[in-house]
Amino acid sequence: SGAAFGGIMFASAMMNNLFVTYYLDLFMNVVKIEPFWFFLGQMVFMVWNALNDPLFGWISDTFQKEKNSFRRRLTIIKYGGILWTIAFM
DSSP: OHHHHHHHHHHHHHHHHHHHHHHHHIIIIISOOOHHHHHHHHHHHHHHHHHHHHHHHHHHHHSOSSSOHHHHHHHHHHHHHHHHHHHHO
């Protein structure tokens, strides 16, 4: 239902915002990395994701055992979401 989806998306956005806020604070104030090096690392990470994400999406779509890719993705989301939540904690 729409309310369940909205609740899940809200919780996901809250965890992401919490992580991003303290992630920046950790590297700037605790580790004392210069802003130039921090932002350079972020740019390298963005370029890596821009190349890596479509590549692995293509690999997962091309080399699959199951014919119905929607069912496979739904199973991954169903059980992977629980693991993602536990890993974040």
